[in-house]
Amino acid sequence: MAEQTINSETRARARRAQTRDVVFTRLPAAYSASRAQGQKLLQAAGGLTIVEWRTLWDLYEAGPLTIRDLSYVQTSDHSLLSRALPDMKRKGFVTMARSPDDGRQTIVSLTEKGRAAYHKAAPIMARRRAALRAEFTPEELATFINMMDRLDEFLRSPLNRFLNDPDQND
Amino acid sequence: MAEQTINSETRARARRAQTRDVVFTRLPAAYSASRAQGQKLLQAAGGLTIVEWRTLWDLYEAGPLTIRDLSYVQTSDHSLLSRALPDMKRKGFVTMARSPDDGRQTIVSLTEKGRAAYHKAAPIMARRRAALRAEFTPEELATFINMMDRLDEFLRSPLNRFLNDPDQND
DNA sequence: AAAGAAAGCATGACTTGTCACGCTATATTT
DNA sequence: AAATATAGCGTGACAAGTCATGCTTTCTTT
Numbered sequence: 537m538a539e540q541t542i543n544s545e546t547r548a549r550a551r552r553a554q555t556r557d558v559v560f561t562r563l564p565a566a567y568s569a570s571r572a573q574g575q576k577l578l579q580a581a582g583g584l585t586i587v588e589w590r591t592l593w594d595l596y597e598a599g600p601l602t603i604r605d606l607s608y609v610q611t612s613d614h615s616l617l618s619r620a621l622p623d624m625k626r627k628g629f630v631t632m633a634r635s636p637d638d639g640r641q642t643i644v645s646l647t648e649k650g651r652a653a654y655h656k657a658a659p660i661m662a663r664r665r666a667a668l669r670a671e672f673t674p675e676e677l678a679t680f681i682n683m684m685d686r687l688d689e690f691l692r693s694p695l696n697r698f699l700n701d702p703d704q705n706d
Numbered sequence: 707m708a709e710q711t712i713n714s715e716t717r718a719r720a721r722r723a724q725t726r727d728v729v730f731t732r733l734p735a736a737y738s739a740s741r742a743q744g745q746k747l748l749q750a751a752g753g754l755t756i757v758e759w760r761t762l763w764d765l766y767e768a769g770p771l772t773i774r775d776l777s778y779v780q781t782s783d784h785s786l787l788s789r790a791l792p793d794m795k796r797k798g799f800v801t802m803a804r805s806p807d808d809g810r811q812t813i814v815s816l817t818e819k820g821r822a823a824y825h826k827a828a829p830i831m832a833r834r835r836a837a838l839r840a841e842f843t844p845e846e847l848a849t850f851i852n853m854m855d856r857l858d859e860f861l862r863s864p865l866n867r868f869l870n871d872p873d874q875n876d
Numbered sequence: 877a878a879a880g881a882a883a884g885c886a887t888g889a890c891t892t893g894t895c896a897c898g899c900t901a902t903a904t905t906t
Numbered sequence: 907a908a909a910t911a912t913a914g915c916g917t918g919a920c921a922a923g924t925c926a927t928g929c930t931t932t933c934t935t936t
Contacts, residue, residue, distance in 0.1 A: 543728075548775035551768040555779070557851045559838060560740055561760070565781035566722050566854060567737035568893060569728055569861035571922075575894090576865055587922070590731070595780075598714075598721035604884060605718035609725070612737035613924055618886055620922095640884040640931045643714075663868045668729060676853065681727045683842070683850045684736060690841050691739035695746055698833045738923060741892075745924090757892070774914060783894055788916055790892095810901050810914040 559687065577664060582656040587620045589661065592629060592654040594645065600645040601634070629653055730856065747834060757790045759831065762799060762824040763815065770815040772805070820835055836851040 555561045571586060578584045584592070594609050595601060603621070607614040621644060624630045629650035635641035646654070669677065725731045741756060748754045754762070763773060773791070777784040791814060793872050794800045799820035805811035816824070839847065 540827055543772050544775050547768040548771055548779050550802065551764055551771075552779045554767065556855075557847065558835060559847070559850065559854075560744060560835070561780075562851070563733075563737045563740045564893075566858060566861070567733045568782070569858060570733045572894070573861050573865070574730065575921085577868055580865070580869055585921070594721055594819045597724065598717040601714050601718055601721075602884080609718050609722045611722075611730075612738070612922090613927085614885065616923060618884095638884085638932070642885070657793050660727075660868055661810060665728060665730070667867055668857075668860060669883075672853070677727065677729070679849065680853050680857075681732070683846065684732045685726075686727075686841060687850075688736060688739060689837075690838060691736070691743050695750070696741070697837055698747055698830055702884095734923075739890090742924070745891085755891075772914080773916095784915065785917075786893060788914095792916095808902070808914085812915070865880085 573629050574661075575662075578657055581660040582653055584653060584657050585620075587616065588624055588629070588653075589657055591617070591620065591624065591644075592650055593658070593661075595630065595644060595646040596651065596654045599644050600642060602641045604641065622644065624650070627653075709755075726735075737861060742830075743834075747830050748827055751830040752823055754823060754827050757786065758799070758823075759827055760795055761787070761790065761794065763818055763828070763831075765800065765814060765816040766821065766824045770813050772811045774811065776814065794820070 574586050574589070578586065578589050586677075590610055591606060594606060598609070601609070603617045605615050606617045610617075621630060621632055621677075625632050627649075628647055631645045631647060633643050633645075635643050672680070739874055744756050744759070748756065748759055760775060760780060764776060768775075768779070771779070773784050773787045776787045780787075791800060791812075795802050797819075801815045801817060803813050805813050808812055818836075840849070
């Protein structure tokens with residue numbers, strides 16, 4: 537029935553409009569689009585991956601850091617860094633040395649080659665940030681970031697506010 | 707040098723503060739936290755994955771849809787659905803049938819079992835959305851969603867606005 | 877000093893996403 | 907009618923993330 541197929545497209549459009557204002561459904565697509573755009577720009581400016589770029593940028597700005605430090609800065613799991621760094625070392629972008637003071641820690645430092653890779657990608661990524669700032673007023677961006685802070689707090693709060701329902705059985 | 711290790715923690719804190727207002731660095735963590743929270747809630751209310759939940763919800767609200775429709779609604783690649791749906795069919799949540807009108811299309815419909823799985827998870831996910839609405843005023847949420855729309859538009863715009871630099875060589 | 881707890885990191889396994897490719901079906905053009 | 911283009915979907919391969927586990931090192935408690 538051709539009408540039902542056409543109707544499914546109409547229903548899909550309505551459904552998409554219906555979920556437009558659900559923050560939780562907006563985040564995956566926004567994140568994905570941001571990542572894809574970033575990957576394309578990095579591909580055009582030296583071929584770094586997103587994690588490589590982010591790490592070189594952090595080390596360039598902050599100096600040598602531990603894996604613990606990097607995962608804190610990037611708000612990501614240490615395992616992501618543990619996996620990315622050996623490749624970056626092999627590419628010559630960083631050095632990794634066990635801390636003489638605390639044998640548990642690995643100190644990650646930028647090399648000259650890493651610095652060069654950073655400088656190759658930095659202009660296009662800076663232009664990207666500038667272009668976004670051109671799209672929003674400083675007040676709007678401040679509002680957005682503030683709401684991201686509050687959203688983060690909400691997302692990381694204890695679950696019991698949702699779980700305390702007598703219906704549930706798990 | 708113990709001081710340098712302490713300094714790296716201080717430098718990490720400063721670096722994290724420095725990137726607080728870069729939208730592109732905020733999205734990965736926000737998305738990840740949203741996903742983790744959603745996964746925990748779904749685990750507590752029937753064990754659905756995020757993609758299963760989202761798909762059951764879409765089918766419940768919109769009726770039978772094609773894979774093309776679902777990827778449009780969810781703003782995700784059709785391959786994500788192509789991979790998730792056979793498992794959902796095996797679990798008995800959906801039926802999948804080639805369209806009699808267009809042999810290219812697969813019509814996905816909710817079963818009674820799928821409807822039950824949806825109803826099991828729906829209350830906790832609705833409470834989650836309500837809890838977020840309690841954290842922000844309607845005006846704030848509208849502002850946030852509007853800014854997400856503009857961010858989406860920015861993220862999906864052609865790259866040449868960033869690429870047209872005489873320095874670049876790719 | 878010894879025992880126990882915690883921290884830092886490496887690795888296994890998995891989830892959720894994309895992009896690319898190829899096959900089949902349908903639409904469009906010639 | 908035939909050729910060509912496009913659409914829809916399935917699958918390969920990969921990126922980016924997490925959570926869990928275990929080993930080693932350091933810190934804390936007894």
